[in-house]
Amino acid sequence: MGIRDMLQSRRDDAELGRGVWRRAHDRFRRGIDRFHQILEKLPHDQNFELLIPEANALADLLPRVRDIARQAQLLAPSQGTDIPASPHGTYSDLHRSLSRAGNAVALCAEALAMVRCQGDCQLSCSRKVAVSRRLQTVIEHIEDAEAKLAQAHRESTN
Incomplete structure (x- = not known):
């Protein structure tokens, strides 16, 4: 672990805690x-170029997820494995x-792996x-x- 990774880990600990968020x-x-x-393992051809917008869109979502997790940690701090309790189950729903977003990203990677495993694909390919x-x-x-x-x-202000 380099200095950069160590500093990022400390920043993550401070903002996101060490729990469920x-x-x-x-x-x-x-x-x-x-x-x-x-994506890096795919052949760099014109079909490869078609997947770059999806890769960029996924990367653009990370700051949103980080902000959600950061705000959730502020509202309902978590340092363990239990989801914080809330009167209406809002924190459970949020988690x-x-x-599900994390699972869906994993399924995106799986779908991309299928594109790679199944050979050449045209512009309108159903795998893309x-x-x-x-x-x-x-x-x-x-x-x-x-x-x-x-x-x-809203619930925390009421």
């Missing part, structure tokens, strides 16, 4: 890393949405469409998590 964020980040690793559909699912889960976070903010 941190783990949800880290899982999402690992899924994006895996997607990019698979579920973040977890599958990657795009998976990306849309990730976005929906993040939007749901943002809505749950807003609900948690």
Whole structure:
């Protein structure tokens, strides 16, 4: 672990804690890393270029997930494995949405691996469409998590 990794880890500990919110964020980040690793192994041809917008869109989602996890840690600090309790189950719902987003990113990477494993693919290839559909699912889960976070903010002020 280099100095840069150590400093990032400390920053993550301070902002995200070491509990459920941190783990949800880290899982999402690992899924994006895996997607990019698979993308790097694809042949660099015109079909490869078609997947770059999806890779960029996934990477652009990471700051949103980090912000959700950071705000959740501020509202309901977590240092262990238990999801903080809330009167209406909002934190459980929020964590579920973040977890689903992480799972959906892993499915994006899996769909991309299928593109790689199944050979040449034309512009309208259904496998590329599958990657795009998976990306849309990730976005929906993040939007749901943002809505749950807003609900948690409203509940905390009441």
